[in-house]
Amino acid sequence: MSKPNVNLSEVPVYGLSEAARYLRVPGTTLRYWIQGRGAVGPLIKLASFEPCRLSFSNLMECHLLSAMRGEVYKLRLPKIRSALQTVARLYPSRHPLLDRRFHTDGVDLFIQNLPEELMNVSRGGQLGFKAILDVHLQRIEQDPAGNFAFYPFVEERSAQEPKVIMMSPSVAFGKPVIAGTGISTAVIAARFHARESISGLAKEYGRSESEIEEAVRWESKSLAA
DSSP, X not given: OOOOOOOGGGSOOEEHHHHHHHHTOOHHHHHHHHHOBTTBOOSSOOSEETTEEEOHHHHHHHHHHHHHTSTTTOOOHHHHHHHHHHHHHHSOSSOGGGOTHHHHSTTHHHHHTSOHHHHOOOOTTSOXXXXXXXXXXXXXXXXXXXXXXXXXXXXXXXXXXXXXXXXXXXXXXXXXEETTSOOBHHHHHHHXXXXXXXXXXXXXXXXXXXXXXXXXXXXXXXXXX
């Protein structure tokens, strides 16, 4: 008897504190997004409540929420909730924010269907909301087979951030690796902190020194977060 196909993007694998580190958001903020508070419900459909764990899809949804709640706009949650309800109504699915069309058509389709009050957020001299959302959407890629890959921000939320660190549910159980490989960033960082050199690690793994440095940088930032 054949086993049913498992959608790895829906498997609950990330604890709350782990996900908060990867997303660079406070744990209390992430908890509110995924669990709600009092009479206020969560913003996303969590993969598992007991124990509280996020799926890869949940992680990417929270990544996009962080674009709306980011340092520039800090949009109020009622407006974001209204936007998500609109998107869910237009594109019914368990994860409307992750609909493939947002990645094939850019963000225009996403933007034109958001509530008007959410779109009136531009401020003089600041990056437009569309541009901010676009930067976040570009960190999520989907191949022809439908497999997702997420390239988290390492130093700052900008289009200039290199896509060296990757997370995918089909690689290393969704843990951070050097893009295009299964090389764990945690293993690289551990060996570096055990006093192995960047050049030596690069030679052993057949990667560039800049990739090894980025892996160490990512792990250091994750611990600091």
